[in-house]
Amino acid sequence: EHTIYLKDYAPSPYRIVSVDLDFRIGEEATRVRAQLTVEPRPETAPGTPLVLDGEELSLSSIAIDGAPLMLSAYAAGPQGLTIVEPPLRRFVLETEVSLQPEGNTKLMGLYRSNGVWCTQCEPEGFRRITYYLDRPDALATFKVTMTAPLALAPVLLANGNLVAKGDAGDGRHFAVWEDPFPKPAYLFALVAGDLGSITDSFTTASGRKVDLAIYCEHGKEDQCDWAMDSLKRSMAWDERRFGREYDLDMFNIVAVSDFNFGAMENKGLNIFNDRLVFAKPETATDANYAGIERVIAHEYFHNWTGNRITCRDWFQLCLKEGLTVYRDQEFSSDERSRAVQRIHDVQNLRSAQFPEDGGPLAHAPRPDQYREINNFYTTTVYEKGAEIVRMLATLLGEADFRKGMDLYFERHDGEATTIEAFLTVFADATGVDLEQFKTWYLQAGTPQVTVKDAYDAASQTYTLTISQKTEPTPGQPTKSPLVIPIKFGLIGPNGSPMGWNAVTGGSVRDDMIVLDQESVTLTFSGVANKPVPSLFRGFSAPVQVHSDLTQEDNLFLARHDSDPFNRWEALQDVSTALMVDAARGKAWGNAAIEALRSALAETLANDSLDDAFKAQALTIPDESLIARAIGSDVDPERVHAVRSELIRAVFAPIASTLEAAYHGLTSTVPYAPDTAQSGRRSLRNRLLSLLVQSSDGGAALAAKQYGEATNMTDRLAALAVIGAQWTPEAPALLADFRTRFAGDPLVFDKWLTVSASAHDDGVIERMRAILADPSFPRNNPNRLRSLVGTFVMGNPVQFTRADGAGFRFVTEFVTDVDTRNPQVAARVLTGFRIWPLLEPKRREAARSALTALQAAGSLSRNSADILTRMLA
Ligand code: HT7
Ligand code: ZN
Numbered sequence: 001e002h003t004i005y006l007k008d009y010a011p012s013p014y015r016i017v018s019v020d021l022d023f024r025i026g027e028e029a030t031r032v033r034a035q036l037t038v039e040p041r042p043e044t045a046p047g048t049p050l051v052l053d054g055e056e057l058s059l060s061s062i063a064i065d066g067a068p069l070m071l072s073a074y075a076a077g078p079q080g081l082t083i084v085e086p087p088l089r090r091f092v093l094e095t096e097v098s099l100q101p102e103g104n105t106k107l108m109g110l111y112r113s114n115g116v117w118c119t120q121c122e123p124e125g126f127r128r129i130t131y132y133l134d135r136p137d138a139l140a141t142f143k144v145t146m147t148a149p150l151a152l153a154p155v156l157l158a159n160g161n162l163v164a165k166g167d168a169g170d171g172r173h174f175a176v177w178e179d180p181f182p183k184p185a186y187l188f189a190l191v192a193g194d195l196g197s198i199t200d201s202f203t204t205a206s207g208r209k210v211d212l213a214i215y216c217e218h219g220k221e222d223q224c225d226w227a228m229d230s231l232k233r234s235m236a237w238d239e240r241r242f243g244r245e246y247d248l249d250m251f252n253i254v255a256v257s258d259f260n261f262g263a264m265e266n267k268g269l270n271i272f273n274d275r276l277v278f279a280k281p282e283t284a285t286d287a288n289y290a291g292i293e294r295v296i297a298h299e300y301f302h303n304w305t306g307n308r309i310t311c312r313d314w315f316q317l318c319l320k321e322g323l324t325v326y327r328d329q330e331f332s333s334d335e336r337s338r339a340v341q342r343i344h345d346v347q348n349l350r351s352a353q354f355p356e357d358g359g360p361l362a363h364a365p366r367p368d369q370y371r372e373i374n375n376f377y378t379t380t381v382y383e384k385g386a387e388i389v390r391m392l393a394t395l396l397g398e399a400d401f402r403k404g405m406d407l408y409f410e411r412h413d414g415e416a417t418t419i420e421a422f423l424t425v426f427a428d429a430t431g432v433d434l435e436q437f438k439t440w441y442l443q444a445g446t447p448q449v450t451v452k453d454a455y456d457a458a459s460q461t462y463t464l465t466i467s468q469k470t471e472p473t474p475g476q477p478t479k480s481p482l483v484i485p486i487k488f489g490l491i492g493p494n495g496s497p498m499g500w501n502a503v504t505g506g507s508v509r510d511d512m513i514v515l516d517q518e519s520v521t522l523t524f525s526g527v528a529n530k531p532v533p534s535l536f537r538g539f540s541a542p543v544q545v546h547s548d549l550t551q552e553d554n555l556f557l558a559r560h561d562s563d564p565f566n567r568w569e570a571l572q573d574v575s576t577a578l579m580v581d582a583a584r585g586k587a588w589g590n591a592a593i594e595a596l597r598s599a600l601a602e603t604l605a606n607d608s609l610d611d612a613f614k615a616q617a618l619t620i621p622d623e624s625l626i627a628r629a630i631g632s633d634v635d636p637e638r639v640h641a642v643r644s645e646l647i648r649a650v651f652a653p654i655a656s657t658l659e660a661a662y663h664g665l666t667s668t669v670p671y672a673p674d675t676a677q678s679g680r681r682s683l684r685n686r687l688l689s690l691l692v693q694s695s696d697g698g699a700a701l702a703a704k705q706y707g708e709a710t711n712m713t714d715r716l717a718a719l720a721v722i723g724a725q726w727t728p729e730a731p732a733l734l735a736d737f738r739t740r741f742a743g744d745p746l747v748f749d750k751w752l753t754v755s756a757s758a759h760d761d762g763v764i765e766r767m768r769a770i771l772a773d774p775s776f777p778r779n780n781p782n783r784l785r786s787l788v789g790t791f792v793m794g795n796p797v798q799f800t801r802a803d804g805a806g807f808r809f810v811t812e813f814v815t816d817v818d819t820r821n822p823q824v825a826a827r828v829l830t831g832f833r834i835w836p837l838l839e840p841k842r843r844e845a846a847r848s849a850l851t852a853l854q855a856a857g858s859l860s861r862n863s864a865d866i867l868t869r870m871l872a
Pocket of ligand 1: 823
C-alpha cells in the first residue's frame with residue numbers, strides 16, 4: 001500500500017483562490033457544480049498538470065473559463081481529476097458531478113442521516129463531494145448555493161453568513177452562504193433537512209452580537225439547553241483566558257444521529273454526534289453532561305486553534321488537536337474542580353494513551369509517515385498532544401505561555417502551519433530554547449522515569465537520582481532524552497513542607513526540577529530530616545514513574561501531600577502494588593490491607609475533601625492499569641480475580657460504614673448537573689459499586705436504587721454495577737431498562753454498553769443475538785461502538801478469553817462492518833493492541849484470529865493498515 005511521508009511535503013503548484021459551489025439536493029442524485037478560481041504559483045513551470053483529488057464522483061461536465069474541455073485535455077480516474085495543461089494564468093475551472101448521499105454508509109463526504117443531508121469532510125471527505133485540492137494547506141473562500149425541496153429540507157445551512165435565500169420554483173427553495181475566512185476544504189460543511197432548533201445570542205467583548213442556534217430533530221429541542229449554555233460559557237472563557245473573540249455573525253450547531261466521531265469544528269457550522277448534544281436528567285448522566293460541555297467547548301475553541309490557524313499537512317494534526325484538547329481541559333478545570341479534572345484526564349491518558357504508546361500501534365504525536373490518515377486521530381495525537389502543551393505551559397510559567405500563545409495568534413492567523421512554527425513562537429516570545437523539547441512531538445513511547453533517593457543525617461543532605469529511559473517503539477529503535485518538568489516538594493516527618501539551602505547537580509527552579517539528560521543526581525543541602533519526596537505533582541509530565549517509595553511512604557503522602565493529585569496517586573500506587581504482587585502469587589498481609597483500608601476510610605470521613613475527589617480516591621485502579629503494571633504474560637482473568645479480591649478484602653469489613661455514608665449522601669433536591677451535585681452522586685455511586693462488590697446486601701441496594709432513581713446517573717450506575725457483576729438481578733433489570741426507555745436511541749446505547757460489559761461467559765452469545773436482530777441499526781456508529789467498542793475496550797476478561805471466542809467475535813464483526821464503514825471497523829480493531837502483553841495461550845489465540853482476518857483479504861485500507869501494524 002501507498003505510504004505518505006512528511007519529508008515529501010511540497011505545496012501544490014496551483015492555488016485555489018475562491019470556490020463557488022452549487023448543490024441541487026433531493027433529486028435522484030445530488031448534483032454539485034463547482035467553479036474554482038485557480039492560479040499557478042509564480043514558480044510553476046508551463047505544462048505542469050493540475051491534479052485534483054476526487055473519489056466516487058461521476059463527472060458530467062468540465063470547462064475552463066466557460067469553454068468545455070476536450071477529452072484529451074483531462075483525465076478523470078478513481079483517485080481524482082488531472083487537467084493536463086492548464087493555462088499559466090488565473091482561470092476558472094468548472095465541473096459538475098453527481099453523488100449518491102443516500103448510499104454513503106462510510107459517513108464521509110455528503111451523506112444522509114435520519115433524513116438529513118449533512119457532510120463530514122475532515123480529513124479527506126471533501127474529495128467525495130467535488131474535485132478539489134483536498135489538503136489542509138489549500139485555503140480558499142467559499143460561496144455555497146443550495147437548492148432543495150422545501151418539504152424535505154426547510155433548513156439549509158453552510159459555513160459563514162447567510163447572504164440570500166428564496167423560492168426556487170417547483171416546491172423548491174434556495175439559500176446562499178458565504179464564508180469570508182479562507183479555509184481548507186476539510187472545514188467545509190452543509191446541512192439540509194427538516195430540523196427543529198433553539199436560538200440564543202452572545203455579545204462579544206468588543207460588543208458584536210452573534211446569533212447562536214442549535215438544530216436537531218423535531219421534538220428534541222428541549223434537550224439542547226445544556227449544549228447552548230456550554231457554548232455561551234465557552235465563548236466567554238476563550239475571551240477571558242486567551243483573548244479570543246468569535247468572528248462571524250452566526251454560530252450554528254447541528255446534531256445528527258449518524259456520525260463517525262464526536263463532533264466537527266466546521267467554520268461557523270459545527271456538526272455534532274447527537275449523543276454530545278442531547279441531555280435531560282431522565283436520560284443523560286452527569287458524565288454525559290460533562291462530556292457535552294467539554295466537546296462543545298473543544299469544537300468552539302477550534303475556531304482559533306484549527307480554523308483561523310490550521311495545519312499545513314496532516315502530519316501536523318496535533319498542532320490543532322493537542323492544543324485544543326489542552327484548551328478544553330483548562331476550560332473544564334476552570335468551570336469545575338481543577339484537581340478532579342486533572343485526575344480524570346490522567347486516568348484517561350493512562351488507560352487509553354499509555355497502552356497505545358506501549359503497543360504495536362505506538363506512534364509519535366507528530367508522525368512522519370502514514371498509510372491512512374483516519375487511523376491517526378488517536379489518543380496519542382489528542383491526549384498526549386495536550387500533555388505536551390501542558391508541559392510547555394509548566395516549563396514557561398503561565399505568563400510566558402500566554403505571551404507565546406498571543407504571538408502564535410498574531411503571527412500565524414490565516415495560515416496553515418507546523419509544529420515547528422508553534423514552538424518557535426514560544427522561543428521567540430520568551431527566549432527559551434525549545435529544540436530539545438521538540439523531541440516530545442517526534443518520539444513515541446512513554447518515558448520510564450526511575451527515582452532513587454538517600455538521606456545523610458550527618459551532613460543533612462538529601463540526594464535524588466532521577467533517570468529516564470524510553471523503550472523502542474515500532475520504527476524507532478533508539479530514543480533520546482526528553483525535557484521532563486518535574487513539579488515537586490519535600491515533605492517532613494510531621495507532614496509539613498520542607499525547605500533546603502541549596503541544590504547542586506541539576507536544574508531546579510523553585511518547585512520544579514527539569515530533567516533533560518538520561519540521569520541526574522540532585523543534592524539538596526540543609527535538609528533537617530529525612531523527607532518523603534512528592535514528585536510529578538499534578539502529573540507534570542506524561543511518564544511512568546518507578547520509585548522506591550514504600551507503601552508506608554505512599555500512605556504518608558496520601559495523608560499529607562499538599563498536592564491533591566499526588567494524594568490520589570499515592571493511594572492508587574498502594575493498591576496497584578498489592579494487586580501486582582498478588583497476581584504474581586505473593587499474597588498480601590493483613591497489615592497491608594488494614595493500612596490501605598484505614599487510609600481510604602479516613603479519606604471518606606475527611607470533611608475538608610470534596611465528594612468528587614473522594615469518589616476518585618475510592619476508585620481501585622482498573623484492570624488495564626493493573627495489567628500494564630504487571631507488564632508481560634498477563635492473564636486478564638487472574639487480574640480480574642485479584643482486583644475483586646482486593647475490593648472484598650478492603651471494603652467488606654467496613655461495609656456498614658460505606659452503607660451509612662451512602663445513605664447520608666441521599667439527596668432530594670431537583671437534579672442539576674453542577675459540580676457539587678454531580679460530585680455527590682459520583683461518591684454515592686462509587687460507594688454503591690463497592691458495596692455490590694464486597695457485601696451481601698449490595699446487589700439488593702443497587703436494585704432498589706435502580707427502581708427508585710429519578711435521574712439517569714443514579715439509575716445507570718446501579719444497572720452498570722449489577723450488569724458487570726451479572727448478579728441474578730441483572731437480566732430483569734436490563735429488560736426493564738430496555739422497555740422503560742424504548743424509542744430513545746441514546747438510552748439504547750447505554751443498554752448496549754451494559755450488555756457488553758457483563759463478565760459472565762454468556763455475554764458473547766447475547767451480543768451475537770443483539771447484532772442478529774433484524775431491527776438492530778447495523779450502520780449506526782453509536783450503536784455499533786456502544787456494543788462492540790465497549791466489549792473490546794472495557795471487558796478484557798471476556799474479550800481475551802483463552803478459548804479465543806472473544807477475539808473471533810470481534811474479527812467477524814470487523815469483517816462485516818468493514819465493507820460498510822471502514823472507520824468504525826478499524827477503530828474496533830485497535831482494541832487488539834494489548835495482545836503482545838498477554839500470557840502465551842491468549843496471545844496465540846489473538847494472533848490466530850488476527851492472521852485469519854488478514855488471510856481472508858479484501859479489507860479496507862483503514863483496517864488493513866491497523867492489522868499490518870498490529871502483526872508487524
Ligand atoms: N477535528 C474533528 C475530527 C473528526 C473526524 C476525523 C475523522 C473522521 C470523522 C471525523 N469527525 C470529526 C473532531 C475534533 O477533534 O474536534
Ligand atoms: Zn479537535
